[in-house]
Amino acid sequence: MKLLRGVYEGPHSHGILRVAASVRGVHALLRALPGEAYFRTLYAASERTGEMAPVTLSPLREGPDDSKAPGNLARDLSGVVRRHPKTEILILARSEASLLSGEGIPAALPEVEGTARTPRLVTFPWERPGMRETEAAELALEDLIRSRMHDRPERSPYPTVNLFGPPIFGPGAAAEYAEAERLLDMIGVEVNARVPLGANTGDLGQLPRAWANVLLYREVGESATLYLQDEFGMPRVMTPMIGAAGTGAVLRALGELCQLDPKSVQRTIWAELARTSKLPWYARLEPPETFQNRRVAIFGDFTYPLGLGYALAREVGLQIITCGTYLTHLERDFLFHANTFTERAFVEDDPEEVAARIEAAEPDLVIGTHLEEDVADSFGVPFLPLCPPVTNRPFVGRPLMGYAGSSVLADELDKVLRGKRVEPTGEAGIQWTDEALQEVSEVPLFLRGRARRLAEERARRQGSGEVTREIFLESRS
């Protein structure tokens, strides 16, 4: 057990609900304590569409079960069937409190009144307390797809693919799908289904129609596409579609899989490089000094830090001083890929430790999740929130994938790198006494940089050449 200042991932139930709320026709019943039902509020606030989340709470209550109030699991399940007659799949997600209580779960659902139709109940026997959001989302998506695989649909007569992208709440999730679909359309490949965001339950059963699966967001699509590969022999394309080179690689690989004319694919890529993709153009326009010796620290999930790492290292020429992920279950994969562009790849899910790694790397730019913002701020380093989870919710989603995404990336870099030259690190002239350093070491890591800066400013104002314990304490009060 550790004391953390934040968490990167939610509990497993949150991951299941994110997948469930992404697919139309799915309703989720969350078995949890009454005080744990925050998904609906989050959904309303981050989607801002005005729709209500397809999630119902079945409150875990103590006491005799003689009232008609919600809380009886079997009755709550039939309640959902009655109230949401259009539901085709009902998912039961259980919070840790429910799992720890050891209660049983019903196996079947009643039919919808008057239709003789019974929605399918999907439960997850692999749920266990302590499981994290992303891993659960991945497994839930696979189970959801398995539950719809009744027969083998015919392969489509023309080339089609499935897009496996981020679930709901992913930053700009819908925009990522849209950009990928736009590019595929240009090389003449149709999108069979977007999974999970934007699919409906019918689409899930028709996935094997497609010729291949494109994994935009491996964190969630991995095991589902592996299942489709084993069961239906569907090939998958796994390169992150980030940066111009990554996008081009995906399009060429797909062209090959779908037996398209390589020349016409290449023509499309060139046209896009000329028209849409501004990252290579930006890299060429800027003088080399802008990027020279610029050290970048990247931290996030899996696809984004890896894709950004490749793109920034190869296409832009920045130095990726360190790159990390909080997805501990993908440790080996991540280190394998990250080691190709950085010497300091790491896996860590404690924000304090991440802050320590970033501090040790002395970066000039931090790219990370919303938890890294304070860290970058405290060292006075520019920060780009490009890896989920982030807290900004723009009304217009901007992609980070594809050629349009590479231009977004170029804009972001231009904003933080423009006009700034690397300053000599370390304040010359100001010394620290041992007692003062002792005090600094007690400050939480992510506040340390700022504390140091304030103390040095104060010392300078007082005309003192060194930071003493007194000056440090005064600067903190």
Place this chain on the structure above:
Amino acid sequence: MTILNESGIPDVLPPLHAVNGLAERLADILIVVAGTQVEAHLVQSLPDAPSPNLPPSRRNPRVVFAVIDPGDPPQQGLLASRIVEGAAGFRGTGLVLLVAGRTAESLGVDAAFEARLVARKLDLPVEVVNPDAPREVPDILSSDLEDSFLAALVNLCPKRKTSDLVETSAPAKRGGLFGGLLGRGTEASDSDGGRPVVLLGGIHSPGAAQTLAAELSRAGVEVAGSVPGSGIGELPPLGEGTVVAVMDPNLTSAASVAERRGATVVKTLMPVGVDGTARFVQDVAGEAGSRTSEVARARSAWEELGVLRNRIRGKRIFFTGDTGLEIPLARFLADAGAVVLEVGAPRLDRRFLAAELQALGPDVDVVVSPDYRGQTNRIDESRPDVVISSPGLHLPLVARGHLCRSPRDFLEAGPYGYGGARRILELLVLTMERAQSLDSLNL
């Protein structure tokens, strides 16, 4: 007034979200949330005062999470030593609050024991708050954690014995916390038998206690202090002989802790709205040993509100229920001439709110444990002018074309006292005016 029980699932913001707000409000507090990933993620995802269009949550460094791995539950004492280590980084901590709910409990964490251990090692007060603690009346209000927290603070107040009573009523100590502030500190020796008054509540409106203390001192009662007040070090003595005046309708457990310590909790209206404030001042003063009549003051306050009341008159208002503030708010708005269609009460403690319920107008329906889907349908049917909605329903209702305000907006504006009555009406009028001007646009 009718009370119906709908036995539904109310849309209530999880009480744990309040952790951020508490840390914001009291500077010298360290909050440790013990539990699993759920609790940590919840606190981090929901900001302290979620407006429906919620801004990114501000992280307060004084909130830390003890995330327990269910596969490897901690040994006894481990949590305590982690907290002691963690507390070293925070200067000037006056109170450690250990928030440990049912999940932590089922993983074998004995929060009370750990808290005692931390208290001994750090030599600081450490209080345990259980957000899932069973209550007399089941169900939750989004403001439950504030209640448990104030109950913990009441426990921390220095006890007060009968012998102290004599001492404190000596003129030298008269005046109370706000006495000097109001410039009429020492001359209030006329009420000799007067008992010290402590205000309880107003956690979201920092200036609220001062406002009410001013009202009470006008009535000849000096307020000895308030909980939460301005810090842990300045909690007023609270015990036998103290008169406790509760400002918020959700503070059931804080009030009962005060009662258990021997204080007298005044059973009266909440100081929200004109009549509420008048009754509050009158009854608190009466309990403290000073007779006063607020009739004239209330009448002039109503007169001053005349213009605003004309704007509110006949407007139909629906409360979905979230914080518990809805009941006094509905009472005031009904008195001011609005038509209250329904008041949702996720949890209703009828004994604690007896005075409030009695004062509700005859045409007001209270729905206990309302179902959010049923409420949405009723709102669609009755098309109220304004819905005071919980955060989860806010956006869906706005999308259906209803005009919404969050009960938290009122809490933050400071609904207490005669000035608060005006602020409540102004907030509503402003909301309606803005909606009108937006509606008149030709898009």
